[in-house]
Amino acid sequence: MGATEATLGVIREMAAAMEEHRGYLTKLDSEIGDGDHGTNMHRGFQAALERLDGAELNTPADVLKAVSMALISKVGGAAGPLYGTAFLRASTALADKEEVSGEDVAAALEAALGGIQQRGKAEVGDKTIVDALTPAVEAAKGAGGGSVAEVFRAAAAAAEEGAVSTVEMTARRGRASYLGARAVGHRDPGATSTQLLLEAAARSLGSE
Ligand code: ADP
Ligand code: MG
Numbered sequence: 001m002g003a004t005e006a007t008l009g010v011i012r013e014m015a016a017a018m019e020e021h022r023g024y025l026t027k028l029d030s031e032i033g034d035g036d037h038g039t040n041m042h043r044g045f046q047a048a049l050e051r052l053d054g055a056e057l058n059t060p061a062d063v064l065k066a067v068s069m070a071l072i073s074k075v076g077g078a079a080g081p082l083y084g085t086a087f088l089r090a091s092t093a094l095a096d097k098e099e100v101s102g103e104d105v106a107a108a109l110e111a112a113l114g115g116i117q118q119r120g121k122a123e124v125g126d127k128t129i130v131d132a133l134t135p136a137v138e139a140a141k142g143a144g145g146g147s148v149a150e151v152f153r154a155a156a157a158a159a160e161e162g163a164v165s166t167v168e169m170t171a172r173r174g175r176a177s178y179l180g181a182r183a184v185g186h187r188d189p190g191a192t193s194t195q196l197l198l199e200a201a202a203r204s205l206g207s208e
Contacts, residue, residue, distance in 0.1 A: 003100045006148075006205065007060040008052065011067055013204035015045035017196045025196075028189040032176040037189035040075050044083070047074035060100055064091035064108075078174050079190050082116050082129060089115035102151040106140035109155060113137050120173060127171035127183060132162035132194035149205035156198035163191040 001009075018025075018041045026038030048070040057063050064087045072084030093111035094104060113133045122128040139158035143151045166188035171177040176188070 003060050003098060004057055004063060007063040007100075008057070010201045010204045011045075011048060011052065011063060013200040014197050015049050017200040018042045018045045018193070021193075021196055025189050025193055028187055028192055031186045032171065032179055032183045033189060034175060036077060037079060037193065040077050040079055041083075041193050044071040044075035044080055047071070059094070059096055059098055061091040061094040061096065064088075064094065078120070079129070079193070082120050082190075085115040085119050086112035086133075100148060102140075102146045102148050103144040105148050105151045105155075106137070106144040109133070109140050110137045122173040125169060126173045127166045127169040127176060127188045127191070128173050129188075129190040129194050131166050131169070131188065132159040132191035132198075135159065135162040136194070136198055147205075149202060149207065152198060152202035152205055156195065156202045159191075159195040159198045163187060163195040166191045 022038035022042040024038065025041060026035055029035050029037035048067040051066045051070045052063065055066050057066070068084045068087035068091060071080050071087060074080070075084070089111040090108040093108040094100060097104060113130070116129055116133065120128065122130040124131055124134050135158040136155040139154040140151045143154035164187070167186065168184060170181055171179065171183045171188070174190070176183045
């Protein structure tokens with residue numbers, strides 16, 4: 001399978017994960033936000049699938065760019081523009097490559113994190129997407145010599161730990177920051193969707 005097809009497979013698996021876990025993400029967001037994160041992510045990935053359907057896609061970067069445009073244009077709230085920026089930066093990092101290595105994936109994830117931090121100004125410990133994606137990038141770089149599937153597996157495992165680490169945090173960014181100490185004891189929805197997206201990518205690429 002070519003890298004463009006593989007990237008499409010990753011996005012389809014991500015969309016399926018956002019459908020499957022819509023209720024869970026919304027429940028997490030109703031505890032420390034406004035209860036729309038699952039709906040937002042589901043809507044965004046459905047829009048991405050629609051945009052990909054029939055689009056001319058020659059490279060993995062073309063796929064990621066189409067996803068970015070769908071997320072930015074169809075998802076309100078904080079997470080849509082943040083994830084949209086992440087996919088756009090990942091697309092730019094892959095440029096016109098027709099094949100993608102584990103190192104390329106690690107670089108694309110690092111670029112995605114850079115975009116989210118530039119736009120959202122969150123640091124590790126603020127109880128956001130950044131708490132899952134930062135350890136994921138570190139793990140991906142550590143596994144960069146491996147296959148694309150190995151890199152995503154390492155990133156997903158680290159993202160899960162990162163998402164779990166948000167339970168004990170107070171939030172310094174996003175809606176949950178209005179809650180102060182009341183956010184402690186609740187897992188961050190955005191860090192959790194990052195974990196689920198990376199797990200979906202790893203699953204879609206199989207056991208290579
Ligand atoms: P909204 O908060 O506008 O309702 P969502 O519910 O879709 O948007 O997304 C909420 C998630 O967005 C939070 O759980 C958090 O992980 C993430 N988030 C919010 N602000 C930021 C930020 N500045 N940087 C990174 N992630 C953020
Ligand atoms: Mg919300």
